[in-house]
Amino acid sequence: MRFGLLYEHQLPRPWTADSEHHLFKDALAQVELADRLGIDYIWEVEHHFLEEYAHSSAPEVFLAACAARTQHIRIGHGVVLAPPGYNHPARVAERIATLDLVSDGRVDWGTGESASRVELEGFGIDPVDKKAMWAEAVEQTADMMAMNPYPGFQGKFFSMPVRNIVPKPLQKPHPPLWVACSRRETIHAAARAGIGALTFAFVDPAEAGKWAHEYYDIIRSEACVPIGHAVNANVAMVTGFSCHEDREEARRRGAEGFQFFGYSLGHYYVYGHHQPGVTDVWQRFEAAKDKLPAVGQGSGIGTPAELTEHLRRYQDAGVDQVVFIQQGGRNRHEHICDSLELFAAKVMPVLKADQAARDARKQAELAPYIAAALARKKRAAPVDPASVPVVSAFGRTIVQENQPAQGPTHHIAADITVMMDDPAEKKAAE
Numbered sequence: 001m002r003f004g005l006l007y008e009h010q011l012p013r014p015w016t017a018d019s020e021h022h023l024f025k026d027a028l029a030q031v032e033l034a035d036r037l038g039i040d041y042i043w044e045v046e047h048h049f050l051e052e053y054a055h056s057s058a059p060e061v062f063l064a065a066c067a068a069r070t071q072h073i074r075i076g077h078g079v080v081l082a083p084p085g086y087n088h089p090a091r092v093a094e095r096i097a098t099l100d101l102v103s104d105g106r107v108d109w110g111t112g113e114s115a116s117r118v119e120l121e122g123f124g125i126d127p128v129d130k131k132a133m134w135a136e137a138v139e140q141t142a143d144m145m146a147m148n149p150y151p152g153f154q155g156k157f158f159s160m161p162v163r164n165i166v167p168k169p170l171q172k173p174h175p176p177l178w179v180a181c182s183r184r185e186t187i188h189a190a191a192r193a194g195i196g197a198l199t200f201a202f203v204d205p206a207e208a209g210k211w212a213h214e215y216y217d218i219i220r221s222e223a224c225v226p227i228g229h230a231v232n233a234n235v236a237m238v239t240g241f242s243c244h245e246d247r248e249e250a251r252r253r254g255a256e257g258f259q260f261f262g263y264s265l266g267h268y269y270v271y272g273h274h275q276p277g278v279t280d281v282w283q284r285f286e287a288a289k290d291k292l293p294a295v296g297q298g299s300g301i302g303t304p305a306e307l308t309e310h311l312r313r314y315q316d317a318g319v320d321q322v323v324f325i326q327q328g329g330r331n332r333h334e335h336i337c338d339s340l341e342l343f344a345a346k347v348m349p350v351l352k353a354d355q356a357a358r359d360a361r362k363q364a365e366l367a368p369y370i371a372a373a374l375a376r377k378k379r380a381a382p383v384d385p386a387s388v389p390v391v392s393a394f395g396r397t398i399v400q401e402n403q404p405a406q407g408p409t410h411h412i413a414a415d416i417t418v419m420m421d422d423p424a425e426k427k428a429a430e
Contacts, residue, residue: 001311001315001319001320001322001351001352001355002040002320002321003040003321003322004040004041004042004074004236004324005031005034005039005041005042005043005323005326005327006043006044006045006078006238006323006324006325006326006327007027007042007043007044007045007062008055008261008327009027009055009056009327010052010054010055010257010260010264010327010328010329011023011052012260012281012285012329012330013052013281020055023055027062027327028062028065028066029337030326030327030333030336030340031066031070031073032069032070033337033340034073034340035069035070035071035072035073037340037344037348038072038348039073039340039344040074040321041074041076041108041321041323042066042070042075043076043077043078043110043323044062044076044077045059045078046059046077046079046080046081046086046112047116048086048118048119048122048123049118049276050116050118050119050264051276051277051279051281052264052281052282053264053265053281059080060077060095060099063075063077063099063107064099064102067102067103067106068102072106073106074106074108075099075103075106075107075108076107076108076110076178077107077110077111078110078178078198078323079111079112079178079179079180080096080109080110081113082112082113082133082137082141083114083125083129083133083137083157084137084157084158085123085124085125086114086125087137088158089137089140089141089144089158090160090163092137092141093141093145094165094166094167096109096141096145096169096174097166097167097168097174098167100169100170100171100175101167101170104170105169105170105175107169107175108176109174109176109178110178110180110196110198111138111178111195112134112179112180113130113131113133113180114130115127115130115269116269118268118276129157132156132157136155136156136157136158137157137158138177138227139228140155140158142173142177142227142228142229143229143380145168145169145173146172146173146174146228146229147383148164148168149162149163149164149165149383149388150163150164151380151381151383161389162383162388162389173229173230174228174229174230176230176232176234177195177196177227177228177230178190178198178234179193179196179197179198180198181197181198181199181200181201182199182201183201184211187199187211187214187215187235188215188218191214191215191216191217191219191223191224192223192225193225193226193227194224194225194228194233194373195228195231195232196232196233196234196235197211197215197234197235198236198238198323199211199235199236199237199238200238201237201238202239202299203237205310205313205316205317206313206317208235208237208314208317208319209316209317209318209319211235212235212317212319213318215235216233216235216318219231219233219366219369219370219373220366220369222372222376224369224373224376225373225376225377225378226373226374226376226377229374229377229379230374231374233362233366233370234320235318235319235321236319236320236322236323237319237321237323238322238323238325239299239300239322239324239325240254240258240261240295240299240300240301240324240325240326241254241258241300241301241325241326241343242254242257242258242300242302242326242339243302243303243304243307243343244338244339244342245303245342246303247302247303247306250302250303251295251302253331253332253335253339254295254326254328254331254335254339255294255299255301256289256329256330257325257327257329257330257331258299258301258325258328258329259289259292259295259329260285260328261325261328261329262292263284263289264281264285267281285329300322300324300325304343304346304347307343308351311347311351312350312351315351326340
């Protein structure tokens with residue numbers, strides 16, 4: 001089994017002038033520690049305007065900082081918002097490839113649609129179309145990273161001409177592709193698309209086992225038609241996290257933060273009424289806390305022995321990775337670090353004892369199904385180099401937008417004028 005850490009950059013009110021600075025610096029220190037301890041993945045969300053719940057609006061910047069400070073841990077977007085109103089597909093391809101290069105090929109490319117009204121309306125995205133936007137954008141972004149040149153696209157939600165998107169990622173044809181899932185139906189959709197299921201649904205190991213079984217049944221079936229240029233057959237589940245030798249201390253350090261995570265998630269996605277810049281989510285949480293469901297045993301919060309038992313049940317159920325929410329609410333930096341060190345010393349070695357053998361068995365068993373799935377993919381036709389249209393530079397002058405096409409021209413830059421002083425260059429430009 002593999003293990004990951006999920007960062008939303010939660011920051012409950014009240015804030016001071018340097019609260020966000022400390023938040024990001026603590027998170028980077030935790031990631032450095034996780035890398036030294038052998039944690040497999042760091043996952044970073046992309047959210048916009050979700051005060052207190054997620055101050056992570058530029059994950060590519062944070063993940064680049066993580067890459068510079070680490071050597072082994074996988075650098076995961078959990079997730080890039082795919083609708084073009086958030087991120088143009090070409091910009092996603094460029095950023096993912098660049099991050100893959102600077103991290104020496106450690107990037108995982110998680111994708112998602114977004115679901116909160118605060119975000120969708122903030123960027124003018126129609127929620128009715130967001131699933132179709134995701135499918136169009138993700139398929140084309142994968143083509144951009146894998147094809148040289150990209151043949152262009154005339155779509156419903158974005159269009160662009162033939163271009164060669166550079167740089168290309170170190171991992172070929174592109175980094176492993178995932179999608180955020182919160183429902184059983186989305187797990188099925190992930191399998192049909194041949195991509196990893198990054199599951200933000202808090203289900204017990206028995207239910208997780210059913211979801212994983214159904215996912216892999218679809219991966220092995222003719223229903224699996226990859227949306228990208230490779231198949232990433234993986235199921236990851238999210239849970240809380242706090243590890244201490246004393247059970248009650250583990251709960252004291254981690255339960256409230258996990259509760260706030262769930263409450264603030266519901267505030268923005270289910271039942272909340274939010275005034276941007278005004279609503280105090282933490283204050284509302286504290287008023288409702290006693291009425292909220294308690295964090296139960298088996299939530300990733302407990303002693304090393306309890307976590308080992310709990311996580312082994314996920315492993316036996318067929319879950320490939322468990323992702324911990326350790327940075328929630330007002331969980332303290334030093335407690336997070338203590339938990340990671342204890343977990344790495346007493347839990348990870350037990351659950352990773354036969355990881356290489358498990359990986360080899362899985363790869364061998366799935367290989368023919370993955371090959372068959374890739375053969376079913378309908379691929380964009382490569383571009384004949386002779387047919388690639390020529391894009392001529394604007395040259396020495398351009399027509400101003402507020403002038404008629406036949407009107408006066410305008411020198412675009414003094415440095416270009418200097419370059420054009422050569423008589424031969426002038427003749428060519430004319």
